[in-house]
Amino acid sequence: GLVSAAPEGAERDLAPVPFQVEFSAPPAELWRVALPGPIVPSATHTELGGPTLHGAYIYVGSAGADALYVLDRRTGQVVRELPAGAPVETTPVIDGDDLIYADGAGTTWVWPLAPEQRDTPSWTHSGSAPVLATPLVTDDLVYVATVTNVVYALDRGTGELVWRHAQKLDPGRSAELELYGAPTPTLVGELLVTGFSDGTLVGL
Numbered sequence: 001g002l003v004s005a006a007p008e009g010a011e012r013d014l015a016p017v018p019f020q021v022e023f024s025a026p027p028a029e030l031w032r033v034a035l036p037g038p039i040v041p042s043a044t045h046t047e048l049g050g051p052t053l054h055g056a057y058i059y060v061g062s063a064g065a066d067a068l069y070v071l072d073r074r075t076g077q078v079v080r081e082l083p084a085g086a087p088v089e090t091t092p093v094i095d096g097d098d099l100i101y102a103d104g105a106g107t108t109w110v111w112p113l114a115p116e117q118r119d120t121p122s123w124t125h126s127g128s129a130p131v132l133a134t135p136l137v138t139d140d141l142v143y144v145a146t147v148t149n150v151v152y153a154l155d156r157g158t159g160e161l162v163w164r165h166a167q168k169l170d171p172g173r174s175a176e177l178e179l180y181g182a183p184t185p186t187l188v189g190e191l192l193v194t195g196f197s198d199g200t201l202v203g204l
Contacts, residue, residue: 033076037064048089048132054113059099061088068092068101068109080118082111085126091134098122100142102131108144108154123159127152133184145182149196151204169198 051060058071061084068088070080085105092101099111106127111118129146136143141162142154152164167182185194192204 030074031076033071033078035060035062035064035069036067036078036081037062039064049091049134052092052094054094054099059092059094059101061090061092061101061103063087063089066103082109084109086130089132093135093137095137100135100137102127102135102144104130104132106130106146108135108142108159110142110159125154125159125161133182136185136187138187143185143187143192145185145194147182149182149198151182151185151192151194165202165204167196167200167202169196169200 048063049061051058053059053073056073057079058073058076059068060071061068064087066084066086068082068084069078070082071077072079082099082101084101084103085107086103088101088103090102092099094100094113097113099113100109102108106129108125108127108131110122110124112122125144127144127146127150129148129150131144131146133145138156140156142156142159143151144154145151149167149169150164151167153162154160155162182194182196185192187193193201194204195201
């Protein structure tokens with residue numbers, strides 16, 4: 001396959017340029033890094049979210065610490081920690097010039113990617129329950145699903161609550177799976193489709 005790397009002298013925030021070379025052998029390991037944070041029991045150390053690559057950096061959370069880490073893409077070195085109220089187990093979202101993530105305390109964070117604006121978030125929204133599903137981001141709204149089977153829509157620009165849907169679980173199907181909450185909603189036109197822990201699929 002193609003291997004991507006930024007050319008010498010290129011700005012570090014530019015998208016990488018692929019080498020037009022094919023390799024017939026498996027890729028070599030360039031680096032390996034253990035994220036900061038204490039060792040936690042395997043039963044609770046479940047990494048639910050994946051990393052997000054953007055420009056010269058990798059954005060990733062960890063079940064072992066209350067932060068979102070920014071890693072150098074070439075070396076794996078942690079170059080910055082962004083705050084969180086609990087472990088970040090959602091996959092960070094890059095939307096335009098913003099970095100968006102949610103944490104296990106129920107807080108949704110939006111940070112500008114421009115280096116001169118990285119001291120404070122653009123906005124935060126504090127929810128009432130942990131978020132384990134990656135937020136869905138559109139031009140106007142950010143949709144967030146919590147482990148208590150609640151989905152809410154936040155204004156994309158301000159973080160203000162636009163609406164909230166609390167699913168009434170079917171008692172005949174509930175299996176005490178609220179811990180797993182709802183998955184990331186899917187938007188098709190004007191229809192928001194989301195599922196809940198009792199197996200119900202809902203169109204809003």
